[in-house]
Amino acid sequence: MYVSRTAELWVGLFVLAGIASLFALAMKVSNIAAFQSADGYEIVARFQNIGGLTERAPVTLGGVQIGRVKSIELDQQTFQARVILAIAPDYNNLPEDTSASILTSGLLGEQYVGLEPGGMDATLSDGDEIMLTQSALVLEKIISQFLYQTASE
Amino acid sequence: MIEWTRNLGAKTLQSLGKLGRATLFLLRVLAGLPGLARRPLLVVAEIYSVGVLSLLIIVVSGLFVGMVLGLQGYNTLVDFGAEESLGTLVALSLTRELGPVVTALLFAGRAGSALSAEIGLMKATEQLSSMEMMAVDPERRVIGPRFLAGVIAMPLLAAIFTFLGIIGAYGIGTNLLGVDAGAFWSQMQGSVSFYEDVLNGVIKSLVFGVVASWIAVFEGYDCMPTSEGVSRATTRTVVHTSLAVLGLDFILTALMFG
Numbered sequence: 201m202y203v204s205r206t207a208e209l210w211v212g213l214f215v216l217a218g219i220a221s222l223f224a225l226a227m228k229v230s231n232i233a234a235f236q237s238a239d240g241y242e243i244v245a246r247f248q249n250i251g252g253l254t255e256r257a258p259v260t261l262g263g264v265q266i267g268r269v270k271s272i273e274l275d276q277q278t279f280q281a282r283v284i285l286a287i288a289p290d291y292n293n294l295p296e297d298t299s300a301s302i303l304t305s306g307l308l309g310e311q312y313v314g315l316e317p318g319g320m321d322a323t324l325s326d327g328d329e330i331m332l333t334q335s336a337l338v339l340e341k342i343i344s345q346f347l348y349q350t351a352s353e
Numbered sequence: 354m355i356e357w358t359r360n361l362g363a364k365t366l367q368s369l370g371k372l373g374r375a376t377l378f379l380l381r382v383l384a385g386l387p388g389l390a391r392r393p394l395l396v397v398a399e400i401y402s403v404g405v406l407s408l409l410i411i412v413v414s415g416l417f418v419g420m421v422l423g424l425q426g427y428n429t430l431v432d433f434g435a436e437e438s439l440g441t442l443v444a445l446s447l448t449r450e451l452g453p454v455v456t457a458l459l460f461a462g463r464a465g466s467a468l469s470a471e472i473g474l475m476k477a478t479e480q481l482s483s484m485e486m487m488a489v490d491p492e493r494r495v496i497g498p499r500f501l502a503g504v505i506a507m508p509l510l511a512a513i514f515t516f517l518g519i520i521g522a523y524g525i526g527t528n529l530l531g532v533d534a535g536a537f538w539s540q541m542q543g544s545v546s547f548y549e550d551v552l553n554g555v556i557k558s559l560v561f562g563v564v565a566s567w568i569a570v571f572e573g574y575d576c577m578p579t580s581e582g583v584s585r586a587t588t589r590t591v592v593h594t595s596l597a598v599l600g601l602d603f604i605l606t607a608l609m610f611g
Contacts, residue, residue, distance in 0.1 A: 207401040214405045218509025221516035222555070228538065229444050229519060230547035258543070310543070 231256075240289045241326035242270060245300040245313070246280045251336025253302055253311045259285050261315040266291045269313060285313060296322040299332035311336060375571045378492075382500050382570070385493040395498040396505070403464045403499070404506030408513070410463050411456060415514040418451060419443060419521025426522075427530045439532050440541035443522040448545065448554040449610065452515030454602050457561035460507060461594035465569035468499055469590040472573025473583035481574075496570050503566025504559070511558035553609045557602065564601060565594045 250272060259267040267287035275282045287294070297318030304311050315330075324330070389396055426442045472495065475481050481491040519541075526532040545551070569590050576586035 207405075208397060210405045211397050211400045214400065214408060214506075215509060217408075218512050221509075221512035222551075224516050225448065225512060225551050226547050229448065229516075229541055230545040230551050231542045256546070 240267065240287050241292070243285050243287060243294075243324050243326075243328050243330060245283050245285060245330040245333050246275065246278070247283060247300075247302060247333050247335045248280060249335040249338060250281045250283060251302055251304075251311055251338055253283065253313070253336065257310060257312050259287065259313045259315065261291070261294075261317065266315070283313070292323065292325075294324045295320045296324055296328070297332065298324060298330060299334070300330045301334035302336035304337075371575070374575060375567070378571050378574065379567055381492055382496050385490070385497045386501060388493055389497055389501060395494075396501050399498045399502030400506055403468070403502045404510060407460060407463045407506070407510060410459055411510050411514050412517055414455065414459060415517035416521040418455060418514075419447065419518030419523075420525045422446060422451075422518065423522035423525035423530070427526060427532065436530070436532055437536040438540055439522065439526045439530075440519075440537035441544045443526075444519055444541045444545045445550060447515045447518045448550045450602070450606070452518065453511045453554055453558040453561055454598060456507065456511040456514045456558060457565055457598040458595055460503075460510065460561075461565050461569070461591050461598070464503065464506070465565050465590045465594050466587045468503070468566070468569040469573035469576070469587045470583055472496070472499070472570060473576040473578075473586045476574065476576060477578040477580065477583055479578075492574075496574060500566045500570050503569065504562040507562025507565065508555050508558045511554065511561075515554065549610075557605050557609075560601060560605065561598050564597050568594045568597065 253269065253272065255269055255271060257269045258265045259269060267285055270284045270286040272284075273282050274280075285300075294315065295318040297320045299316045299318065301314050301316070302311055303314045318332075422443045423439060426439050427436055430436045430438055430442065472481075475491075475495065481495065484491045484494060523534070523537060526537055527534045572586040572590045572593070573583075576582040
């Protein structure tokens with residue numbers, strides 16, 4: 201069958217445009233280009249209450265994203281939430297007494313794990329646990345505390 | 354009453370028979386596909402008529418669907434002070450649902466109906482039977498390339514549609530409504546997952562591509578070889594494809610995101 205040269209060119213252009221769109225969707229729209237949890241190392245943090253923290257939430261230090269929440273599970277013995285953080289390999293010199301807290305970006309924004317560096321020389325490595333943690337602030341608890349305080353005054 | 358029951362039974366048997374014919378037809382076409390590797394130009398010519406000629410409607414609808422989503426989403430989100438999440442809203446609804454589904458519906462109207470009419474006319478003017486006389490299998494020579502072209506073109510069209518929709522929402526959101534461009538992209542990247550959202554959208558459009566092309570070529574091939582038969586086949590293609598796509602979309606969504 202005879203296929204004209206321009207038709208061939210157009211088909212080539214069409215396929216190229218489709219693949220370019222897929223590529224743009226992958227790189228620009230989804231987070232495949234951002235840090236992947238496959239490389240890097242994992243550290244564990246236990247929280248009394250993680251609030252609305254979800255998997256793939258960012259982990260930041262000083263506002264800079266250095267990793268992601270890899271998984272969240274409940275420790276059956278202590279009934280605490282075990283949050284596994286995947287940290288990018290570049291940031292391998294976090295002090296051992298680094299503390300973690302669950303914070304909220306903005307008033308209604310998503311929750312993320314904020315790390316606060318300590319002062320020790322020893323550094324965290326794969327599988328280590330962060331000892332100092334601060335749970336998420338649950339709005340109802342704060343309000344009830346506030347109410348009790350004002351009632352007692 | 355007896356007449357009614359008899360009609361009902363005849364209708365049921367007819368539809369069952371048609372479904373069986375369609376399935377056997379699909380299997381024969383699939384079995385003939387490997388032979389196309391030796392003549393890829395046949396498929397290229399069909400991708401031109403199915404894919405490239407559908408580009409205009411896909412591009413324009415993609416841009417406008419994205420722009421409307423941007424406007425409507427903004428109006429809702431701004432009440433909660435969450436207008437920065439516009440990118441997330443638009444990207445998720447486009448990659449997961451609107452991209453594959455609207456592309457399939459447009460494809461049914463633009464390319465599917467043309468395929469049915471073309472094949473139906475070939476049958477009505479006895480081109481298909483004359484091919485058989487010359488020992489050319491019309492299922493491999495005519496149907497196979499058209500089916501394969503539809504399956505290849507659909508995911509590409511859906512990707513173009515989705516991407517242009519996001520661009521349209523971006524243009525409206527940042528230029529007209531004053532959403533911060535950085536927040537638009539970063540919030541989107543934060544919540545759209547490549548494997549869960551983008552890839553599942555591609556799988557959806559691939560499934561829709563198979564279904565839409567299958568219905569289009571079968572209705573054409575199975576039509577009554579008269580001018581009325583061809584027009585009915587064309588109508589049925591659009592109606593059946595739309596229904597099948599919407600129904601399948603529900604099942605796929607329940608499986609993927611349920």
